[in-house]
Structure formats: structure tokens, C-alpha cells
Amino acid sequence: MQATTTIKVKKMSPEQLFMLSVLAVNGGNYLYNLILGRVLGPAQFADAAVLITFLLVLSFVAMTFQLVTAKFSVIFENEIFNSFIARIYKNATIFGLAFGALIVFFAKDLQVVFNTSSSSMFVIFGIGVPLYFLMSVNRGVFQGKKQFKALSVTYQSEMLSRLLITLGLIFLFNIQSSVVIAVGILISFGFGLIPFKFKGFSFKSSYAIPSTYSKQVKRFFLITAFYELTQIIINNSDILLVKHYFESYDAGLYASLALIGRIVYFIAWMFVMLLLPTVIQLKKEGKETAPILFKYVGYIAIIAALIIIGCALFPETAITLLFGDSYLAMAPLLWKYALATGLFAISNLFAYYYLSLDRYVPVVISGLFGMLQVGLVVFFHDSLEQVVHMQIIAMVLLLLIQVVFFVIDQKRR
Structure with a gap:
């Protein structure tokens, strides 16, 4: 046999x-x-x-x-x-x-x-x-x-x-x-x-x-455009402002810091791409949508924590392996920048979640804190370290407000 x-x-x-x-x-x-x-x-x-x-x-x-x-x-x-x-x-x-x-x-x-x-x-x-x-x-x-x-x-x-x-x-x-x-x-x-x-x-x-659908599309387009503008401000204003306020050498150092520190944000983006159509489909079917948000927030929080810890423990190793010895001056700031982007990545999930549900208050909140970040960097840029600290302040406040809004909203519902 x-x-x-x-x-x-x-x-x-x-x-x-x-x-x-x-x-x-x-x-x-x-x-x-x-x-x-x-x-x-x-x-x-x-x-x-x-x-x-x-x-x-x-x-x-x-x-x-x-x-x-x-x-x-x-x-x-x-x-x-x-x-x-x-x-x-x-x-x-x-x-x-x-x-x-x-x-x-x-x-x-x-x-x-x-x-x-x-x-x-x-x-x-x-x-x-x-x-x-x-x-x-x-x-x-x-x-x-x-x-x-x-x-x-x-x-x-x-x-x-x-x-x-x-x-x-x-x-x-x-x-x-x-x-x-x-x-x-x-x-x-x-x-x-x-x-x-x-x-x-x-x-x-x-x-x-039909006009009802056309109005729905226009409204969502305008709100999404506004939110993407806040994304541009929060994600890219620091590099452009540093390039404006600092010498090219310092700006190049900061660009390397931003590139490494943003790893968590780019990983989080794949969850955003999956979140939006899933939440819309669940809403269309009349099903609960909050569990999918909890799932992705948990993933991003774990990934962000691991990256921040890695950047804190081995900053010089990371910079040397990725960019070389010329960029080592940025080692002390690496975990701090990773913290700022990790906080933003999590708050970003809350904003896209509500955007999928046609709820726009978190989008406005993100816009306000994007402008706050720019304002802080414009007024406080004596050093690259100070630039990073301003971003951490803005992102901590943004995440706290988004979480508070979500808790209050869930209690009301």
C-alpha cells in the first residue's frame, strides 16, 4: 500500500x-x-x-x-x-x-x-x-x-x-x-x-x-483635500522649514534623521489603505466598525514602540548602517523623532477612521495641530533638537485630543 x-x-x-x-x-x-x-x-x-x-x-x-x-x-x-x-x-x-x-x-x-x-x-x-x-x-x-x-x-x-x-x-x-x-x-x-x-x-x-450623489462626492472631496493638506503640513513642513532656516549640511543631516524616524509612519500607511474600504463596507452593511480601528491601532502601537526602543538603544548603529559615519551627529535625536512620528501615525488612524464614516471633527483637529506644529517650529528653531521637541509637543497633544474625542463619541453612541 x-x-x-x-x-x-x-x-x-x-x-x-x-x-x-x-x-x-x-x-x-x-x-x-x-x-x-x-x-x-x-x-x-x-x-x-x-x-x-x-x-x-x-x-x-x-x-x-x-x-x-x-x-x-x-x-x-x-x-x-x-x-x-x-x-x-x-x-x-x-x-x-x-x-x-x-x-x-x-x-x-x-x-x-x-x-x-x-x-x-x-x-x-x-x-x-x-x-x-x-x-x-x-x-x-x-x-x-x-x-x-x-x-x-x-x-x-x-x-x-x-x-x-x-x-x-x-x-x-x-x-x-x-x-x-x-x-x-x-x-x-x-x-x-x-x-x-x-x-x-x-x-x-x-x-x-444624481445631484444627491454629486453633493456627497463634492463634500467628501473637500474634507479629504483639507485633511491631506494637514498631512502635508505635519509630514513635510519640518524638512522644508529646516532647509529654509539651516545651512545645507545641517539640513542634510536632518533629512537623514527624518527618513529613519518615519519608518513607523510608512508602515502604518498600509493599515490606512486597508482601513478605509473595510470601514466603508462595514458601515454599508450596518456592522460595527470600532473593532477594526482597535485592531489596527494595536498593530501600530506595538510596531511604533519597538522602533522607538530600537532607536533609543542603538541610535549610532542604526545611523552608521543606514547612512554612514557622516550623519552620526543626529544619533541622540533619533528616538525622539521616531516618537513624534509614532504618535502621529496612531492619531492618523483615528482621523482616517472618522473620515471613512463621514465624520469630520477629527479632520479639523488634525488641521489645527498641523498649523500648531508649523507655528512652533517657526518660532522655536534655535537648534535641530528644538525643532524635534516642538514636533513631539504638537503630536502628544494631537493624539490626546483624538483619543478623548473617540471616547466621548463612543459614550454618546
């Missing part, structure tokens, strides 16, 4: 596949930044950091279109969905062209404000902006329909192309210039459109969206 052994392999769910993919993409983006930091050195890396920050700002602006698309891809169906997608593609393209044109037009002014060595890098970056908005709407459809495999591919395509093209140009032609980095970013936007849903892609719609 022949014995046969069958091994049952548990198939990975689309959500798990997407989470793995996000980790890989974040790892690739970190590798991209780390190599640039090592190759360019603190002074030149400061210019690269401005471009990378502009890319993050662009991603938050375009995220408005992605989240709106994701939300209403869950709610709308058939003719209403097709009409909505046509309209959102049209509006995203118009906005992308206008935003890109502004960056190109003010390229020389941006060079002066941020003390960069070239204005051409802003021109090249601006040319690619419309592509990024198309890419974001495409991703929004995948996110809303929970097509996480396709969503994973578009993020990987963008990351891998930017990594390989930029580093290829630097190492093959020995060109260490911010223009090369801008070219790599521009080309990566094209690759980020893969896979693109050409079927059904149109700027025209034959079906008029």
Missing part, C-alpha cells in the same frame, strides 16, 4: 499580499533614499531631500483623488460608477496639469526659497505631475474594489523603476545631480500607471450623476 502525504498550504489572502507588497515598496524606497544619502553626502543630499519631500507632498495631494475614488468605488455601481470615474479622471487631469504648470512656472522661485543648486529639477518634476494624478485615480479604483494584487503591482512598478533608473544614471554615468533624481522620478510616474484600466477609461460620461 502506497502512502501519500498531502500538504495543505494556506493561500495568502489579497490583504496579506498587499501588506507584504507595501513592506517591499517601503523597503525599496528606503533603499533608494539610503543609497542617495551615502553617495551624495549631507550637503548634496539636502537638495535630493527637497525633491523627495516634493514627491511626498504630491502623493498627499493626489491621495485626495485616490481616497475619493476608493470610497465611491465601494458605494456606486453600474452607470453611476462609470459616470463618476469619467468625471474624476477628467478633474484629476485638469488639476494635475494646473499644479504641474505652477511648479514649472515658479521653478526659479522655488530654487531661491529652498536654497537648491538647480531650478531644472523643479521643471522636470512639474512635467510629471499630471501622470501622478492619473495614476492615483487608477489606484483608487483598485483600492475601492479591493483588487489588491493590481494595487500592489502599480506601487511596485513605480518604486522599482525609480530605484533602478536613478541609481543606474548615477553609477553608470557618474552624474551626482538633483536633475538626475528628478528624471528618475518623472519616468517612475509612467511606470506607476502599470497596470492601467484602459477599458472604460474616458473623460466623457453618458449618464448624469
Whole structure:
């Protein structure tokens, strides 16, 4: 008698596949930044950091279109969905062209404000902006329909192309210039459109969206745009303000600190991507939504705590391994910056949770504390350490207010 052994392999769910993919993409983006930091050195890396920050700002602006698309891809169906997608593609393209044109037009002014060595890098970056908005709407459809495999591919395509093209140009032609980095970013936007849903892609719609739905979309768009603005302020204002107030060498050191300290935020982002469509679907089905928030807050709190402890115990090891000895001056501040981003990552989950439920008070709260952070840094920037301390103060207060709001809201309900 022949014995046969069958091994049952548990198939990975689309959500798990997407989470793995996000980790890989974040790892690739970190590798991209780390190599640039090592190759360019603190002074030149400061210019690269401005471009990378502009890319993050662009991603938050375009995220408005992605989240709106994701939300209403869950709610709308058939003719209403097709009409909505046509309209959102049209509006995203118009906005992308206008935003890109502004960056190109003010390229020389941006060079002066941020003390960069070239204005051409802003021109090249601006040319690619419309592509990024198309890419974001495409991703929004995948996110809303929970097509996480396709969503994973578009993020990987963008990351891998930017990594390989930029580093290829630097190492093959020995060109260490911010223009090369801008070219790599521009080309990566094209690759980020893969896979693109050409079927059904149109700027025209034959079906008029009912006014009640149209108002719902506009309201959610405006609130989301406001919240993404607060994300831009909280996430990127410190790097841009440091680049404005400090010398290039110090700004480059701070950019390396920010890159390492933000690990927890970028890991948290994959939970936000899963949170929004899940909460909307649960609400649509009349089910309880708070447990999914508790689940993701718990994950982020544990991850943040581990990263902060690691940064506190081994700051010099982390900086030396990732950036090299040139950046060691930032070692004492590493755990503090990680603490600030960890607090923000957790409070961010509360805001996106309520945004998914069409509850907007936490969004306004985030906006107020984003402005508070900017104000604190503008008035208190005698040293890089003081800049970090101001962010910790703002983020502690933000998280406390978000938690208090959630507790009061749950008691009322």
C-alpha cells in the first residue's frame, strides 16, 4: 500500500499580499533614499531631500483623488460608477496639469526659497505631475474594489523603476545631480500607471450623476483635500522649514534623521489603505466598525514602540548602517523623532477612521495641530533638537485630543 502525504498550504489572502507588497515598496524606497544619502553626502543630499519631500507632498495631494475614488468605488455601481470615474479622471487631469504648470512656472522661485543648486529639477518634476494624478485615480479604483494584487503591482512598478533608473544614471554615468533624481522620478510616474484600466477609461460620461450623489462626492472631496493638506503640513513642513532656516549640511543631516524616524509612519500607511474600504463596507452593511480601528491601532502601537526602543538603544548603529559615519551627529535625536512620528501615525488612524464614516471633527483637529506644529517650529528653531521637541509637543497633544474625542463619541453612541 502506497502512502501519500498531502500538504495543505494556506493561500495568502489579497490583504496579506498587499501588506507584504507595501513592506517591499517601503523597503525599496528606503533603499533608494539610503543609497542617495551615502553617495551624495549631507550637503548634496539636502537638495535630493527637497525633491523627495516634493514627491511626498504630491502623493498627499493626489491621495485626495485616490481616497475619493476608493470610497465611491465601494458605494456606486453600474452607470453611476462609470459616470463618476469619467468625471474624476477628467478633474484629476485638469488639476494635475494646473499644479504641474505652477511648479514649472515658479521653478526659479522655488530654487531661491529652498536654497537648491538647480531650478531644472523643479521643471522636470512639474512635467510629471499630471501622470501622478492619473495614476492615483487608477489606484483608487483598485483600492475601492479591493483588487489588491493590481494595487500592489502599480506601487511596485513605480518604486522599482525609480530605484533602478536613478541609481543606474548615477553609477553608470557618474552624474551626482538633483536633475538626475528628478528624471528618475518623472519616468517612475509612467511606470506607476502599470497596470492601467484602459477599458472604460474616458473623460466623457453618458449618464448624469444624481445631484444627491454629486453633493456627497463634492463634500467628501473637500474634507479629504483639507485633511491631506494637514498631512502635508505635519509630514513635510519640518524638512522644508529646516532647509529654509539651516545651512545645507545641517539640513542634510536632518533629512537623514527624518527618513529613519518615519519608518513607523510608512508602515502604518498600509493599515490606512486597508482601513478605509473595510470601514466603508462595514458601515454599508450596518456592522460595527470600532473593532477594526482597535485592531489596527494595536498593530501600530506595538510596531511604533519597538522602533522607538530600537532607536533609543542603538541610535549610532542604526545611523552608521543606514547612512554612514557622516550623519552620526543626529544619533541622540533619533528616538525622539521616531516618537513624534509614532504618535502621529496612531492619531492618523483615528482621523482616517472618522473620515471613512463621514465624520469630520477629527479632520479639523488634525488641521489645527498641523498649523500648531508649523507655528512652533517657526518660532522655536534655535537648534535641530528644538525643532524635534516642538514636533513631539504638537503630536502628544494631537493624539490626546483624538483619543478623548473617540471616547466621548463612543459614550454618546
